[in-house]
Amino acid sequence: MKTYRLLNFIFVLFFILFLQSCKDNTTEPVQTDTEKPTVAILYPATGSELKVDTIYTIIADANDNKSISKIEFYIDGLIVDTIETAPYSFKWNTHGKGGDHTIMAKAFDGSGNIGQSIVITIKVNNSPITPSNPIPANAAIGISTSQTLSWNCTDPDGDALIYDVFFGTSNPPTIQIAKGQSVATLLCTGLSTGTVYYWKVVTKDSKGATTSGTVWSFTTSFLHTGLITVTGGTFTAGSTPVTISSFKIDKYEVTYELWTEVRAWALTHGYTDMANGLNGFDPSGTNNPVSGVSWFDVVKWCNARSELEGLTPVYYTGSTQDTVYRQGKLNINVDAVQWNVNGFRLPTECEWEFAARGGNYTHGYYYSGSNTLNNVAWFSENSGDSTHTVGTKSANELGIYDMSGNAIEWCWDWLGDAYPTGGTLDPKGPITMQYHRVMRGGAFNEHFFDSGSFTVNGRGGDIPDDGDFGVYGYGFRCVQK
Numbered sequence: 001m002k003t004y005r006l007l008n009f010i011f012v013l014f015f016i017l018f019l020q021s022c023k024d025n026t027t028e029p030v031q032t033d034t035e036k037p038t039v040a041i042l043y044p045a046t047g048s049e050l051k052v053d054t055i056y057t058i059i060a061d062a063n064d065n066k067s068i069s070k071i072e073f074y075i076d077g078l079i080v081d082t083i084e085t086a087p088y089s090f091k092w093n094t095h096g097k098g099g100d101h102t103i104m105a106k107a108f109d110g111s112g113n114i115g116q117s118i119v120i121t122i123k124v125n126n127s128p129i130t131p132s133n134p135i136p137a138n139a140a141i142g143i144s145t146s147q148t149l150s151w152n153c154t155d156p157d158g159d160a161l162i163y164d165v166f167f168g169t170s171n172p173p174t175i176q177i178a179k180g181q182s183v184a185t186l187l188c189t190g191l192s193t194g195t196v197y198y199w200k201v202v203t204k205d206s207k208g209a210t211t212s213g214t215v216w217s218f219t220t221s222f223l224h225t226g227l228i229t230v231t232g233g234t235f236t237a238g239s240t241p242v243t244i245s246s247f248k249i250d251k252y253e254v255t256y257e258l259w260t261e262v263r264a265w266a267l268t269h270g271y272t273d274m275a276n277g278l279n280g281f282d283p284s285g286t287n288n289p290v291s292g293v294s295w296f297d298v299v300k301w302c303n304a305r306s307e308l309e310g311l312t313p314v315y316y317t318g319s320t321q322d323t324v325y326r327q328g329k330l331n332i333n334v335d336a337v338q339w340n341v342n343g344f345r346l347p348t349e350c351e352w353e354f355a356a357r358g359g360n361y362t363h364g365y366y367y368s369g370s371n372t373l374n375n376v377a378w379f380s381e382n383s384g385d386s387t388h389t390v391g392t393k394s395a396n397e398l399g400i401y402d403m404s405g406n407a408i409e410w411c412w413d414w415l416g417d418a419y420p421t422g423g424t425l426d427p428k429g430p431i432t433m434q435y436h437r438v439m440r441g442g443a444f445n446e447h448f449f450d451s452g453s454f455t456v457n458g459r460g461g462d463i464p465d466d467g468d469f470g471v472y473g474y475g476f477r478c479v480q481k
Contacts, residue, residue, distance in 0.1 A: 037064035037115040039071060039107035046120035052127050052209045053095045060088040060117065062107040074104045098126030098156065126156040131163075131184075131201040131213035140218040141261050142308055145191040147220075151184050151201050151213070159205035166200045172215050173198045180204075191220050194257055221258065226251065227480060228400050230351075233360040237350055237457070238418065243425045244354045249347060250477035252390040253289035253402050253409065256280060259301065266304035270326045274300055280387030280407070281444070281473065288387040289407035289475040295437045295464035296329045298346065298410050298476045305478065306343030314338050314345040331464065334428050337412075344478040346412040348428050349438045349459070350420050351479060356404070356441070356456040358397030367454055368403035368441070369396030377405025377454050383444040387473075404454040407475025408443040415461030436461030443473035 039062040050056060062068045071088045073081045081090040088105070101124060105117045133152040136143045155161055165178035165186055178186050184201075191197065197220065201213040227248035234243045256279040263274050275297040280288025293301070303313040303324055315325040319335040330336075337345070347355070356368040369376040376396070378388050383405075391401040403409075413419075413429025415436040420427035429438065438461050442454035452458045466474065 033066060033109075033111040034113065035065050036113045037062055037068055037107040037109045039105050039115045039117045041103055041105055041117050041120050044103070044120070044122055046118075046122070049123045049125055049207070050094055051207055052098050052125050055091050055093045057089050058092050058103060060105040060107075062088060062105075062115070064107070064109040064113075064115075067110055069108045069110050071108070072106045074102075074106070076101055077104075094124045097124050099124060125159070125205070125207040125209050127209040128153055128155045128159075128161055128203045128205050128211045130211055131203055134199075134216045136218040138216045138218075141265060142221045142258075142305075143218045145193060145220050146187070146189045147191065147218075149186045149188060149199060153184060153201070153203050155205050157205070157207075159207060159209075161203050161205055164202040164204075166202070167197065168199075169195060169197060171198045171217070173200055193220055194261075195220050219261070221261065228355075228398050230355050230359045230398060233354070235354055235357060235362075237353065237420050240420060240424055242350050242354075242420050242427060244351055245426050247347075247351060248480045249351070249355050249400065250479070251400055252287075253407050253475050253477050255287045255390055256283075256290040257287060259290035259293070262301060262305045262308055265308045266301070266326075269304070269307065271300055271304050272327055274304070282384075282386040283388075284384065284386045285389035285392075287389045287391075289390055289402070291387060291407050291473055291475050293474060293476070294329075294466060295410050299332075300326060302344045302346060302478055311343040311480075312338065312341035314341060314343040329465065331433055333433065334422075334431055337428075339426075339428075340481060342481060344480050346410055346476060347479040348426070349411040349413045349440060350427050352403075352409070352411050352440050353456055355398060355400055356396065361397040363397055365396070365456070367451075368400070368456055369394055373404065373448065373451055373454055377402075377442065378444045379405050379442065379451075379454065380445050380447045385445050387444050403441050403456075405442055406444055407441075408439050408446075408453075408460065408473050409441045410474065410476040411438040411440055413438045415459070419459070435463065437464050439474070445473055 039060055042061050043059040060071055062071055070082055070084045072079050073090055101122050102119050104119045107115045131151045131153045135150045153161055162180045162182055164176060166173040167177045168175040196217055198215050198217045200215045204210045228251050229248050232244055232246040234241055256277060259277045266274055275293055277290040278292035280291055299315050303315050306313045313324045314337055316336045317323040317325050317330060321338060365371050367373050367376050374382055375394050387406055395401045414434035415438045416430040416434060421430050422428050446453050453460060
């Protein structure tokens with residue numbers, strides 16, 4: 001009986017051990033994670049138009065059955081940032097990134113699964129092109145004191161543009177003289193003569209993108225108030241009735257400042273031998289008439305002034321009139337002159353006299369504007385043997401100054417024994433070469449007892465070279481058709 005029980009116990013124990021052995025040798029199946037995470041771009045939305053020069057937050061969202069290990073952001077196919085923890089976002093600066101772009105994100109989980117968002121497309125608004133082609137041209141000189149500013153500007157996206165304009169005498173300019181205007185022009189009036197002005201245009205498109213232009217500058221002319229119109233008429237020169245067609249004449253004698261302004265331009269535009277000129281003679285005040293210039297210098301300077309202001313030059317090297325007179329000392333005659341173009345030239349002596357008399361408004365004065373020399377002229381007894389600021393004595397009937405005294409003035413004509421010659425309608429002096437060119441008006445260093453020089457019909461002359469040789473009182477003024 002005991003033996004049976006022992007055997008039964010051994011059998012049960014063996015069976016239990018067998019079952020345990022079978023359980024220990026059985027491997028449970030491994031569960032593999034193959035589910036890809038999902039990821040989406042939340043901002044910006046596809047088709048969005050963003051502003052240039054702005055920082056935007058690009059935002060994505062991601063989900064997974066387990067956990068997200070990181071998100072990669074791509075712009076235009078290139079990875080730009082990696083974020084390992086939520087929130088999944090990064091900053092993107094659109095500076096310099098105008099145009100079309102794509103944005104996409106990839107999400108990674110701990111099992112190495114990768115999910116990809118859809119590719120969204122956006123547009124970054126381009127800034128306007130930098131303003132260009134200023135008028136007046138940058139660093140231009142001799143600009144009118146009433147000037148229309150203009151410029152060119154376009155937008156790459158075709159957006160409408162508006163402009164802010166800054167203007168002033170400081171560099172950079174700080175005074176805003178226009179805001180939000182839609183046209184690329186602006187009239188500036190009341191400018192000072194002989195002054196450097198700076199200006200800048202800031203342009204904005206309809207999306208708010210802004211482009212600031214470079215600072216431009218120009219210098220206004222030293223010419224005070226331009227030209228006086230002399231309406232045509234008739235006067236008696238000697239004993240001959242002379243008819244003069246209408247023309248315009250400088251209100252003031254050409255100043256040293258204006259001479260220098262035009263000469264500086266001329267020396268970079270084919271005029272290689274124009275004299276420096278002198279700032280008057282022992283000048284009193286500013287804006288003295290230029291002096292110490294020869295007839296040749298003056299004629300070339302008139303051409304340079306014409307070209308600088310976009311007008312047709314008057315004087316040419318010969319009768320074919322195909323080469324503008326810019327260099328050398330040429331004793332040109334009437335057939336080398338285009339008399340009816342719009343450029344500047346010297347007055348004929350009859351034009352000069354008609355203007356000095358007051359034209360059709362003449363009161364018949366002995367001097368230009370008065371019978372009293374001291375009222376209208378600087379001469380030796382009142383000038384201190386110095387030239388003076390133009391326009392400080394009284395004007396004549398037409399509002400023209402210093403046609404008596406200050407600087408004696410070159411005219412076009414050869415000095416003949418008698419005048420006028422060449423007919424009584426717009427005579428132009430002798431048609432054959434003489435020794436002297438005409439000078440009119442008298443000079444600051446001539447005496448009162450020589451007052452015949454200061455009269456409206458007083459005539460003088462010198463060789464065309466003089467003025468270069470230290471003759472300080474030689475100046476001029478221009479006329480224009």
